Amino acid sequence: MRRSPGVLTSSLLLGFVSLIGATSLQASPAAAQSTLFKSRLTESAAVGGSTSVPYGWIDFCHRRPKECKVPALPAANIKLTAQNLRILKRINQKANNAIKPVSNFDHWGTMADHWDYPVDGKGDCKIYALYKRKLLLEAGFPRQALLMTVVRDLDNEGHTILTVKTDKGDLVLDNLVNEIRPWNATGYYFVKRQSQQNPNTWVSINQRGGTSKRLSPS
DSSP: OOOOOOHHHHHHHHHHHHHHHHHHHHHHHHHHHHHHHHHSOOOOOOOOEEEEOHHHHHHHHHHHHHOEEEEEEEEOOOOOOOHHHHHHHHHHHHHHHEEEEEOOOHHHSOOOOOOOTTTEEOOOHHHHHHHHHHHHHHHHHHHEEEEEEEETTTTTOOEEEEEEEEEEEEEEHHHOOOOOOOOTEEEEEEEEEEEOOOOEEEEEEEEEOOOOOOOOOO
16 A cells, blocks of 8 residues: 555654654663763872882883883873773773682782782783783883782772773773773772883872772673
8 A cells, every 4th residue: 555645754753753862762861971080080099208119010020121111201191082991991801801810829829929920821810910011011002001000809808900091080990890990980999000201110199098989781
């Protein structure tokens, strides 16, 4: 049966409105996540003076001197563009999927912290964080914005993450959570991290990172 011009026009209009509605529904989770990012990225963690350097970093530098014999540089943040955020998410997910979690003692047979890259595909939090730092350096991010950071996790256990300094605040790349989170949405107690100018100098933080909050549904 042929449709009259009026019916055809109404059908097309209804379809167009439905398409717009579907597109809006598909875009809303991303828009919500973007809004949440903007609402949480309001500050950076305040740092204090120089503090002790973790033994694991010192040992890492002895074994891989080229990684640490670097000049001091002016502090620099990355611009948090949509493209840069996609890169951060991709690398965080890649490292979290590539490494099999294993404790420091079971992996290396020592209680002393052993920091390294995932040479055998296994490791604890330090190996994840170092690998993410390496991949982001290779992707062109400035060294001064990629900072190894020591925290106390939600169980008050020692934990290491990678802080990424951006123009919208500090982000956290974490092997315990696949999502990129602002530092003040982790609930962690931040103890210390690398200086932006010199990775061999560490600065104190001693500040609670808000309350734990996910940026999107799991």
